[in-house]
């Protein structure tokens with residue numbers, strides 16, 4: 021595969037639903053009014069209280085990957101309607117609306133890209149796309165990503181943000197948990213690092229499959245992470261949930277994640293890990309950002 | 324949980340009652356009512372056929388949850404010999420919502436694991452209505468690793484409303500426990516055969532149901548989201564569970580069509596609780612046949628057969 025100069029996924033701060041627009045934004049946690057440009061420069065973290073705004077897949081991608089290094093895989097995969105599912109809306113209609121809203125075809129973008137000087141296989145979930153839910157396409161894309169990482173001997177990074185399995189594809193959605201986890205069981209035999217980044221929120225079928233199967237699990241500060249949603253739990257146990265329940269810090273305390281990371285440090289942490297795993301650098305990518313072909317050549321047979 | 328007779332079964336039960344009455348009056352009072360009885364018996368059979376052959380997904384769910392339905396330990400007793408239950412996850416405690424142990428299936432030592440519901444309130448408190456905590460999944464994994472060590476094939480029985488959504492379950496890593504099982508079962512070096520005997524409730528069911536072959540009992544169901552939960556999410560109204568059950572495609576027939584399961588094991592008309600022995604016999608036949616094939620498979624093939632089965636699941640377009 022050749023490197024592609026794709027500008028499609030480069031973040032240009034623009035208005036999008038759920039994301040602050042205009043000159044000023046309001047922090048969802050402390051209600052302070054923030055200067056939008058400053059907020060974006062600060063990785064969309066409130067400079068006053070540290071609240072991490074949710075990022076779309078494209079925003080996350082542009083924060084982590086070097087410009088023009090992303091090459092998307094399986095962009096042609098699209099959902100069908102295996103159950104002919106219809107509640108107040110038909111499933112294909114919901115997909116279409118989500119596509120229009122997000123500019124994405126599905127709830128995850130997968131591909132290869134460069135973080136710092138390391139080439140990685142990477143997946144970014146998009147929560148605005150039907151809650152980042154996993155159905156056939158998401159499962160298939162994650163599977164193919166894992167397989168490609170294994171074949172090309174690339175480290176794997178998946179940034180999750182998902183409410184879980186997508187109801188509209190019924191049992192097929194549930195089975196994507198099995199499929200992605202099975203793919204990982206083969207990848208993990210190759211001794212390549214898989215780093216899972218859990219962001220707000222990561223629950224249900226995604227947390228109970230590939231997201232929790234990584235060699236290193238990083239939780240983003242303040243993220244809600246768990247199996248069942250807090251409301252379901254509250255209804256079941258009929259008691260008040262503990263303070264900070266299911267928050268990243270709570271999971272760290274209970275031994276469920278390796279670390280809690282502030283968004284502004286995420287890239288540095290990943291780079292440190294790659295270095296310690298002896299992942300080879302893509303040589304001089306920063307000094308020589310134009311020559312795509314050379315980048316590709318310097319990259320063959322690496323491991 | 325208190326219903327013994329399901330609503331849609333009432334016409335059958337009425338007729339059966341009438342037959343009983345006729346029978347007792349003919350013996351008490353010496354009338355010859357044999358013809359009437361015979362007619363009614365035929366009518367009952369017709370009615371049964373009519374009702375159970377056209378059963379809806381929601382009615383199936385009700386049978387799958389029937390309080391008299393045989394559970395894992397019942398089937399173990401009916402199908403296997405010399406069962407020794409093994410307890411605990413060696414880390415925290417013994418989760419009784421999942422049981423497991425070693426037993427003999429027709430001279431073949433197997434490791435058998437399954438969700439276990441309680442028969443009454445007291446037992447259900449102990450068994451948490453078959454809703455496992457992380458320790459249940461970890462116990463199951465411990466037993467599967469044990470099976471691997473001694474080359475015993477694994478049988479899992481699925482019957483749970485779901486993994487327990489509790490505070491402790493989250494604190495101790497419910498998601499991680501289930502995920503780990505999915506991954507480890509995918510590459511287990513011994514055959515795994517799974518039978519959904521009642522309710523296949525979402526991730527909690529999936530957590531012990533990665534197999535070379537997956538079967539469903541005729542009236543069992545398997546879903547990503549219970550009909551009630553689905554209904555309340557979609558319509559904020561639990562009463563539309565009937566529609567939700569139909570929409571989601573939760574029956575054996577649906578799952579067979581999508582390549583999720585490999586076969587449907589027949590039950591006695593109306594459900595296995597009407598004749599547990601008969602259903603158990605059908606399960607046993609299926610398991611024996613599966614192991615005859617799987618136990619002679621080279622390990623590599625066994626693992627690739629299992630992986631390919633899951634790898635294929637999913638529907639999408641590639642335009």
Ligand SMILES: [Zn+2]
Pocket residue numbers: 047048049050051052066067068069070071
């Ligand atoms: Zn703030």
